[in-house]
Amino acid sequence: MNKAVLQRVTRASVTVGGEQISAIGRGICVLLSISLEDTQKKLEHMVRKILNLRVFDDDSGKHLSKSVMDKQYEILCVSQFTLQCVLKGNKPDFYLAMPTEQAEGFYNSFLEQLPKTYRPGLIKDGTFGAYMQVYIQNDGPVTTELESPAPGTATSDPKQLSKPEKQQQRKEKTRAKGPSESTKERNTPRKEDRSASSGAEGDVSSEWELQLRRQNLVCYHWAELDPEKFKMLSTYTTLRIWN
Numbered sequence: 001m002n003k004a005v006l007q008r009v010t011r012a013s014v015t016v017g018g019e020q021i022s023a024i025g026r027g028i029c030v031l032l033s034i035s036l037e038d039t040q041k042k043l044e045h046m047v048r049k050i051l052n053l054r055v056f057d058d059d060s061g062k063h064l065s066k067s068v069m070d071k072q073y074e075i076l077c078v079s080q081f082t083l084q085c086v087l088k089g090n091k092p093d094f095y096l097a098m099p100t101e102q103a104e105g106f107y108n109s110f111l112e113q114l115p116k117t118y119r120p121g122l123i124k125d126g127t128f129g130a131y132m133q134v135y136i137q138n139d140g141p142v143t144t145e146l147e148s149p150a151p152g153t154a155t156s157d158p159k160q161l162s163k164p165e166k167q168q169q170r171k172e173k174t175r176a177k178g179p180s181e182s183t184k185e186r187n188t189p190r191k192e193d194r195s196a197s198s199g200a201e202g203d204v205s206s207e208w209e210l211q212l213r214r215q216n217l218v219c220y221h222w223a224e225l226d227p228e229k230f231k232m233l234s235t236y237t238t239l240r241i242w243n
Helices: 040-052 098-117 163-177 182-188 206-212 227-236
Strands: 003-016 017-022 025-034 054-056 076-079 084-088 091-093 123-125 133-147 217-219 238-242
Touching: 003 054, 003 076, 003 084, 017 076, 017 123, 025 040, 025 133, 040 098, 040 133, 076 098, 098 123
Parallel strands: 025 076, 076 123, 217 238
Antiparallel strands: 003 017, 003 025, 003 133, 084 091
8 A cells, every 4th residue: 555654844845966856835745655556546545635634723723623725835745665664673675665667657646646636836746766855844743644545445534535435435334234124124024913811811822812812603512621721712702512
């Protein structure tokens, strides 16, 4: 995943070969790395995060309530593959970083995405692949590390999603919830009430009681009736007994 370290600055600049090539005043300095797993979609996600991250105070002094776009401040972007560092003991390894030839294209694409949403004149950058001296006067200090979402992970902040991404997220939430309670009730077969009457006596099954309730007349031979069954039958039915 691509990583970025964003610093709130009062000023920042980049020097290459003793010559200053870029400089900004108040704004943010972004150190960006490109990994082997990066895609165009992940870069677009990173652009939205950088432009909308609230790292500035508002005019009333409320802390961390405004983004660089809200304040119309400057942005300085610097490529830095060393953010993909993996330590092997005390030795840094950069095998997760995208090779230079490919990474340059992704980095340039990142720079092209920024001015599509923000003012081009407020965006500066260093020189990709060059040995640079980067001067950063951190304000606060305020420093934030950003990462693109891992594969299959939904973006946590819905405000940063594009319209198609929001629609897809709503569909996934609906599927995850499953059928509503009313739908479940409609699809669940109703069970008939087979509970015994409070006035019933004797060891007679609920099925037996149900059959009695559904009949207006029951005929039995007197020899079939014991006292307990007689009570039950007389409670629910009209008896006709013959010899």
